[in-house]
Amino acid sequence: MKNMSLRYALLGLLGEQPYTGYELKQRFQMKMVHFWNAHHTQIYRELNKMEQEGLVTAEIVKQDENPDKKVYTLQEKGKSVLTTWLLNKEVSPPKIKDEMLLRVSLFQFIPEEEAIGFLQESKAHHEQVLNHITMWKEETYNEEVMEERIGEYLTTEYGLLYMKNWITWCDWAIEKLEKRQEKK
Amino acid sequence: MKNMSLRYALLGLLGEQPYTGYELKQRFQMKMVHFWNAHHTQIYRELNKMEQEGLVTAEIVKQDENPDKKVYTLQEKGKSVLTTWLLNKEVSPPKIKDEMLLRVSLFQFIPEEEAIGFLQESKAHHEQVLNHITMWKEETYNEEVMEERIGEYLTTEYGLLYMKNWITWCDWAIEKLEKRQEKK
DNA sequence: AGCTTCATGTAAAAAGTTACATGATTGC
């Protein structure tokens, strides 16, 4: 059985309004950083497939300054495929590959100062993403949008909590390692 | 350029003590649920490759009651490959595919009661994982193990925080949706 | 009678990544 979550993610974004592949990639980066990601080549491929299957239609738009673009519009068939999936009860657990945490879990193999430096870097990374989401939230949500796109608002708040949580944990872990160092 | 993080994860686990592929799969489930996962077929294939490359050695152990098993032992070459990777500065951001959050972000397409039901289920799922990690922590860590396997302890604490954070967010989100329902 | 645990795999398909390609415009 195929999974095809990327397909549903794209259909969901197109449920908002028509977009190009390029814009869809940006949407992923803007509001889904903390729970999804897709490479642009993957997005273009999937959009082509969906067009062939009649879930979306494409229209080429000519531009003066920039190269032509291909705007995809959600069709009825695509929308029904999406809602069927959304109402489907089975839920699969998150698939996470966090290389930073993998490395942290192997700290016993490297010197303490390397470990601390690594945590500081990871912290900086998560702080950046936190800023990114905070900015996105500020420029996107008002009462109206929150009512209309409630799901998106909920996951944005999740992203904020997730990043803050990471940073808090990171501070705690750095402190733990520093105390260990002092003992020696 | 190849990524091969699975390889490093396996080498890291084998750094602890020799294991079979089957046991390695269980280790993943036990202590890495919240930041890594790998299918058993993937693990067996990678172990074979690493044996051929001389990073690990394998020994077949006969058992009376159960089928034969193949115990893998980390070699010097494997250990140096691992530490080289661990000390390498470049860090890649986490790759997360969270289908639950994807669905939440698309709540505008389904009725509110479905959304609430879905959040309750997801909450239950994360509560289960929280219990799982809590049990793992209790039966594994004492002062001694915490000193020896500091990295693992740090990531276990992270897992706990991650799950608690999810649950807190879930309660908040359910409340948000319930209030919206009342208004109508 | 059917499910789980133990234990290891092959083959094929699907999903995701990397390298490369094109080409104009704008900013440092």
Added chain:
DNA sequence: GCAATCATGTAACTTTTTACATGAAGCT
């Protein structure tokens, strides 16, 4: 001069998942 933004893609490759296979022991 070099990098980034806009915009879309192909081909090759790597990684992950699924379906299938084997077979005994113990539990419900």
